[in-house]
Amino acid sequence: MAARNPGVEYDESWIQNIYINLPAVKRRAETLGTRRTVKKQWQAAWLLRAVTCIDLTTLAGDDTPSNVERLCYKAKHPIRGDLVKALDIKDKDITTGAVCVYPSRVADCVKALKACNGTNIPIASVATGFPTGQTPLKTRLDEIKQAVSSGAREIDIVINRTYALTGDWKGVYNEVRLMREACGEAHLKTILATGELGSMVNVYKASMVCMMAGADFIKTSTGKEGVNAILPVGLVMVRAIREYHHRTAHKVGFKPAGGIRSAKDACTWLSMMKEELGDEWTKPNLFRIGASSLLGDIERQIFHYVTGRYAAAHELPMA
């Protein structure tokens, strides 16, 4: 893992005079996918890379040890064995970037990953009153500590949108600071819930404030907002990451989450990382995709690459 972002003192000037032109951002977003494409073995390779960046996620009220276990096994074996063999990539030991669950399911993950020999796969837990964050700060901080003590190595927190929308950026900063402390060694991903922030300027400010407060990753969404991971939001966030890097030399990761379902989308997001931030940001230490159904589509594409035939759904193990 790269050196963590220690954060910096809160500096209001970093979020002043921020200008974001949404139509222009959208135009860039629209052409990202038309300016770049990968075919044949490049496409296969890119899709495999995408797999390693997936936070394979289940965040549902009906999660139980059984489906969580299935998820963990799939994280360990994301691509069918014969396909891995045909691609000659067994040595890469390709797994997803992490599994991502609610705090109460972390223990199930620990158990399942141990059972499938997947302890190298980090367990990410959402926390802090996910998805709304509307619980007392003390409760939210305790939740982090409990998740970490259950075995989570990554914590996906939600920021305080009440503070953000009322302009109390210092308040957002202070909370994230405390959350970072509560994480200890666990990596901190801050979910901005961009679909609730109202404007791209707020998305940028929230990104910058979280990075100042020591986020290891900034993440778009919980998957529960009306608008989740869309490329225009992604662009604004990665540009903020770039600016923070220029200012501090610290590298902060990016995690789009919610709504990324197709293999082609995954390539476009990877391409955005490569174009806007560079190759370093295309690896799981600095790039994750929060998704549940994406992996299935990628595996289908890999199947097609290897066999030249389109797979039936039942031919691939479900997550």
Place this chain on the structure above:
Amino acid sequence: MAATGVAPQHNSVSNLFESLSYGPAPEADNVAKAWLEDHQRDFGHFIDGKWYKPAGERKKYTTKSPATGEELTATIQGNEEDVETAVSAARQAFKSWSTLAPHVRARHLYSIARHVQKHQRLISVIEAIDNGKPIRETRDADIPLVVRHFYHHAGWAQLMETEMRGWKPVGVVAAIVPWNFPLMLLTWKVCPALAMGNTVVLKPATYTRLSALLFAEICAEAGLPPGVFNVVTGNGAFGGQLAGHPDVDKVAFTGSTEVGQVLRRSTAGSGKKISLELGGKSPVVVFDTADLDSTVEGVVDAIWFNQGQVCSAGSRLLVQESVIDKLVSKLKERMSHLRLGDSLDKAIDMAAIVDESQKRSIDEYVQSARQEGAEVHQANISIPCRGCFYPPTLITGVQTVSRVVVEEIFGPVLVVLPFRTAKEAISLANNTQYGLGGSVWTENISLAMEVALNIKAGAIWINSHNVFDAAAGFGGYKQSGYGRDGGKEGLYEYVRPSWEERARPSDVENFNVKTFGNTLPPRPSVTDNSPAATETDTPSIDRTYKLYYGGAQKRPDGQYSRPIRNPDGKVVGLVGESNRKDVRNAVEAAHKAAPGWGKRAAHNRAQIVYYMAENLEVRRDEIAGRITSMCGKSIDDSRLEVDQAIQRLFYWGAYCDKYGGTVQETTLYGATVKIHESVGVIGIACPDDFPLLGFVSLFAPAVIRGNAVIVVPSEKYPLVALDFYQVFDTSDLPGGVVNILTGDRDHLVKYLSEHQDVQAMWYFGTAEGSKFVEHASAENLKRTWVNYGVKRNWSDVEQGQGEEFLYQSVQVKNIWIPMGDIFAN
């Protein structure tokens, strides 16, 4: 698809998984190649609905793919006989095409749109391999715009009778288009031409003929009647022959300023309409309130779209000094991510330059910047080893005097200059002979609009660049030419007033434009003197008519006077004999007045014009009497002329606040605002018939639309126009808005037409004078409106106050204002 394992080791999935590099993503060209084979890789012209290979010997031109150097096909080099064949086919077809019901023409255009869509991918591939541009651009920009243009103009064809009432088709249009957007720019000419009932002979550029030929075939497939659209191929001289064909009624040209000037001169005086869409050096103006990351992407669109081979390329980046370092460093970083490659590679940003000669020209410019000591930055990115490529280039450390800042490079080369304030930004933006496009980058809407209005160019994009749509006209100010492609404004280039027949002056061929306007001032004459009669022996007080400019009466610089005679030959007054220095002074005065006049509230301009009418009516009998004594009309006729002049002032006064522009219905989410801006300073030479009405009919529409004018009233009968300066003074018209110079019309017209800072010349005189005006106008590409020696009836409302007066009094600027800040809750 081959299974894994066959790939070379370095391109194994395993290795690529580590490198995450891009690979080739080729678009197949098998269908395009098959189309070439269908034609045995040997193309003729497409005339009268079929392929045409002339019987005689013709030279061949082999087209190449700039990205690979591969030879594609032989094409024909046409000669004068082929021009004749094509023009006569178009002339023949015009008879039926122009008389078709608009609805039927609309169906034809609609069918073309449909058929282009059916063959969209084939056209995209052909265009990419023939021109060298990326398939992404032909697929996502060029060809969708072609389709959009046909749908939009199918609508104009349908609506011609209602929306273009009072106008009729011109005839045969010679369209000459360049190589940078071969099919798209062809479409920009062909759509309005066909929609308005004209037929077309098109000459594509030498380098890029294939899409035009393919398109001609598709039109035939779509059922377009033979001869309506014809394609002939040949070299530049061949294009000249086409434009020069006497049966061509209109020349529509997109290309270099130099060739545009040649065409303007060669067609001068012929009675042909002409529209020119020429070069540019468009500014990208970036303020410290801009979204700089988005600006960087805007610059990519501005200067690296189509390898920078775009007339409206944003080739001058003007940046507020406070953010210039930041922006330049962001740009350099961005440049390192640009990818160059084969035209058919779907994962590139830029492909090939159209031809080696163009590449050499680009490189010469860049070398000249290096020699001047500029910093030339070219990203360290890989460039294909074969093919004609030039890297994206950023030049800093240059100033307004640098050649790369002044001249159009037409390649992927961007120059950067700093500015301090918005006012200075506008000055720098306008410090160019061109005026095609420009963009303004700021989140401050007040600033954006003010700068957009002050940049003298036909298309201004706010926080974007190089956005096009069929519903908004594209075209230039200044030496970027005149006429618009697209929108309703573009239709006027392909119509003439219904009442008017094309003039075909026959005896101007050998007229020498060099000696036009030489003059010798007149001397006193005693025998012809006819002192004003009075009732006593006491002579009336002598009235001295002076020149009128800058709001004051001025003695002529040369201090000569010209006797004005009535039809009996008697002198009825003396007027000043103006010379070139008076022209110079008057133009200066007009420029001083023009900006303030243009900025006045339209309501205020209207009040002044109505006030003129009021003051003219007060002097109705006196002025009618002057007309009668001056030109021998009956007093009733003279009174009628005064009354009509009063009416006309009311008419144009009414238009002061009713022709400002409209909102265009483009595909942009936001507003595309068409603004009818003033042309600037207009020289007007009035006709001799209707000495008052002609004068009023011409100055009034110009003035109400915010122009300042220098009027040369009727040479024979100028006195009533001079009476008018008292009307101006008593009507609160600001000094310098209307300036009047009397004297030898040809002489004054010569200096007005040759003045580089006169933006348009209107001339109602002889066929020779018309030829001179059009010829001289080529130098600074001023707009012209001449009568080729053909009189019009100024008392007729269609002829004397038709829509063409408005068309001539404005130039269209389209401001593109994208909107949107809401993306979620």
